[in-house]
Amino acid sequence: MMQVSPDTATTSLPIGSDADLAWVRQRVRQTAAELGFGLVQQTKLVTAASELARNTLVHGGGGHLEITPLTTGPNRGLRLTFLDTGPGIRDIEQAMTDGFTTGGGLGLGLSGAKRLVNEFDFDSRPGEGTTVTIAAWVSGLPSPRAGAG
Amino acid sequence: MEQDAAADSAAARLVGSFLERRREQIAQRWADEPLFRTVFTVSRDEAVEASKAVVDALSAVAVTGRLEDIEAPGFRAVRDQLGRMVASRARSGFTSAQIADEVAGLRGSVTELMRGEFPDPAAPDAKDCVLSLALLMGTLRLVVMETALSAGEELIARQRQQLLEVATPVIKLWEGVVAVPLIGTLDSARSQVVMESLLNAVVSEQARYAILDITGVPTVDTLVAQHLMKTVAAARLMGAECIVSGIRPAIAQTIVHLGIDLGTVLTHAGLADALAYALERQGIEVSPRATAGAGRL
Amino acid sequence: MNGGPFGGLTPVPVLALGDILLVTLQGELHDGTAEQLQEDITHRIAQGNASGVVIDISGVEIIDSFLGRILAEIASTARLLAARTVVAGMRPAVAITLAELGLTLPGLHTALNTERAMDLLASPRSPVQKGT
Structure with missing residues (x-):
């Protein structure tokens, strides 16, 4: 990956309640807009963030989100x-399947979020917790869009 | 070694002051060289001014002694200008190698002027200065090459973007009916742009019917088919109906062979059929005017 | 954005226009507020004689699978209570995102704006939206 230099400004937000979800959406929207993401890309990112933050809240019993602008490379x-x-x-395989749900959604949380971003990384250990990392690049230039998931 | 280094930097400073002193003469000569002459065709004064800017940059670089450093701050001032010159030469069909040759062509006249500064051109300090000047001109050539390459990349990116926008005109066919006639290969980026423009037009025109005409699209693969289906789904969510028209027989076969299910997509043979459908659904009837008009122009 | 102080869950008002319930969603919607709305609408249909529900979402900037589920459930509950639901004014960016997400909400009637939604509900009870 290209994040060689130290990450410039990582913001950390708590995810512990409904209101935190709303705050997460607002902050992600704001950061994406500042970085120059187009409206559709912003909406996809915010939606993915909302899905994942809700997962963190509902399945992980709360946690936090780290927002990091990537400005080092050409994109x-x-x-x-x-x-x-x-x-x-x-069962990560199962969790990534469309329609699989343990919460109250439509079972599109993880698999859906993956379709909305360029990069998706998932790490979970029973009893220890879950880390989901997503990244999106401002398009316009040839986007490094990962093969459709 | 230390003495060499000292001699080098002394020579570099001499080159710097020479360039500053003979700025006018150098610029006059360069203005007649192909690189400047062909770019600034309107007035020779312009060519002279541009040449002066380059001489100033070289002089600034020489004074700092960083003769071989293409990142030397002195060059920064002329990068924009060089970029424009390079772009202008590139538009005339010159390759970056040919442009670099033209930069190399600037060396002769300035070296000649420099030789004239020394009573004995064979003296060691004269040789040092000529060598330093040659290094500096070589670096300028590299800077131009580099500018040419990055300008090329920017140009490609910009043209790509323009192509995306130009190639997807959304047309209002009737009150409440918008259409995009697609021509050429659809890749993922273009499909995105098409989807966005069409759906934005649905809102701005409050159009209940949106037609995607793919008569001009040579092939449809799985990815393109997926994009078509997503566009149709998105339009439906907005309260509009998206019709795909102009699926040629060959494409229809491909779609079947690939096992793509376009089941949810409403299709029509041609753009006219799609429009007729949209009109009919809105209760609009188009018929020839009653008999009287027959035969008149 | 129409936030209101976080935590203070102001319910979304449900207006009655004749026998149609009109709901306008705007800005940031908390999960709890959305669930509350679902209950309110169900009660209102069950109590009164509402024959249709129009949900104007032109002011909504994102719909995730949670809100998507709420909308779908409102529609299917209403259907069981013999009322039709139309979702109006979805923004293109939201629609594209939902399509990408695979959330196409097949059971939902949609319209470009509230006015069209009203027209749709006023029209005779025939299959308004194309099934295929």
């Missing part, structure tokens, strides 16, 4: 890392 981007210390996800 601008945004990285979001969702961390919790909850029970973890036992």
Whole structure:
């Protein structure tokens, strides 16, 4: 990956309540707009963030989000890392399947969020917690869009 | 070694002051060289001014002694100008190698002037100065090359963007009916742009019907088919109906062969059929005017 | 953005226009507020004689799978209570995102704006929206 230099300004937000979800959406929207993401890309990012933050809240029992603007390489981007210390996800394959749900959504949380961003990384250990990292790049220049998930 | 270094930097400073002193003469000569002459065709004064800017930059670089450093601050001032010159030469069909040769062509006249500064051109300090000047001119050539390459990249990116915008005109066909006639290969980026422009037009025209005409699209692969289906789904969510028209027989076959299910997509053979459908659904009937008009122009 | 102080859950007002319930969603919507709205609408249909529900979402900047589920559930509950639901004014960026997400909400009637939604509900009870 290209994040060689130290990350400039990582913002950390708590995810512990409904209101935190709303705040997460606002902050992600604002940061994405500042970085020059177009309206559709902003909306996709905010939606992905909302899905993942809700996962952190509902399945991870709360945690936090790290927002990192990526401005080092030739492209601008945004990285979001969702961390919790909850029970973890036992079957990642299954969790990534469309329609699989343990919460109250439509079972599109993880798999759906993956489709909305350029990069998606998932790490979960039973009993230790879950970390989901997503990144998106401002398009316009040839975008490094990962193969459709 | 230390003495060499000292001699080098002394020579570099001499070159710097020489360039500053003979700025006018050098610029006059350079203005007649192909690089400047062909770019600044309107007035020779312009060519002279541009040449002076380059001489000033070289002089600034020489004074700092960083003769071989393409990142030397002195060059920064002329990068923009060089970029414009390079772009102008590139538009005339010159390759970056040919442009670099033209930069190399500037060396002769300035070296000649420099030799004239010394009573004995064979003296060691004269040789040092000529060598330093040659280094400096070589670096200028590299700077131009580099400018040419990055300008090329920017140009490609910009043209790509323009192509995306130009290639997707959204047309209002009727009150409440918008259409995009697609021509050429659809890649992922273009499909995105098409989807956005069409849906934005649906809002701005409050159009209930949006037609995607793919008569001019040579091939449809799985990814393009997915984009078509997403566009249709998005339009439906907004309260509009998206119709795909102009699926040629070959493409229809491909779609079947690929096993793509366009089941949810409303299709029509041609743009006219799609429009007729949209009009009919809105209760609009188009018919020839009653008999009287027959045969008149 | 129409935030209101966080934590203070101001319910979304449900207006009655004749026998149609009109709801306008705007800005940031908390999960709790959305769930509350779902209950309110269900009650209002069950109590009164509402034959249709129009949900104007032209002021909504994002719909995730949670809010998507709420909208779908409002529609199917209403249907069980013999009322039709139309979601009006979805923004292009939101629609594109939902399509990408795979959340196409097949059971939902949609319209470009509130006026069209009203027209749709006023029209005879025939299959308004194309099934295929």
